[in-house]
Amino acid sequence: xxxxxxxxxxxxxxxxxxxxxxxxxxxxxxxxxxxxxxxxxxxxxxxxxxxxxxxxxxxxxxxxxxxxxxxxxxxxxxxxxxxxxxxxxxx
Numbered sequence: 001x002x003x004x005x006x007x008x009x010x011x012x013x014x015x016x017x018x019x020x021x022x023x024x025x026x027x028x029x030x031x032x033x034x035x036x037x038x039x040x041x042x043x044x045x046x047x048x049x050x051x052x053x054x055x056x057x058x059x060x061x062x063x064x065x066x067x068x069x070x071x072x073x074x075x076x077x078x079x080x081x082x083x084x085x086x087x088x089x090x091x
Contacts, residue, residue, distance in 0.1 A: 014069040
């Protein structure tokens with residue numbers, strides 16, 4: 001059986017998805033801002049409620065994922081990449 005020759009903290013990959021979620025949150029906040037500037041106020045009220053919920057939700061999820069990934073990177077000791085007892089993601 002060939003052992004992998006590289007190991008990387010799994011938190012780096014998980015953190016990437018957290019950053020994507022925060023980027024998506026920025027798009028929702030921008031859409032919420034633009035919905036408030038619409039001429040049709042009735043349609044703007046319909047849109048802004050859902051956009052606000054999506055913006056807050058994706059920001060909370062993104063920050064949670066970034067926090068979890070930061071903890072994963074901190075807890076990962078890469079002094080011996082072939083040790084099966086250490087938390088890591090192998091490629």
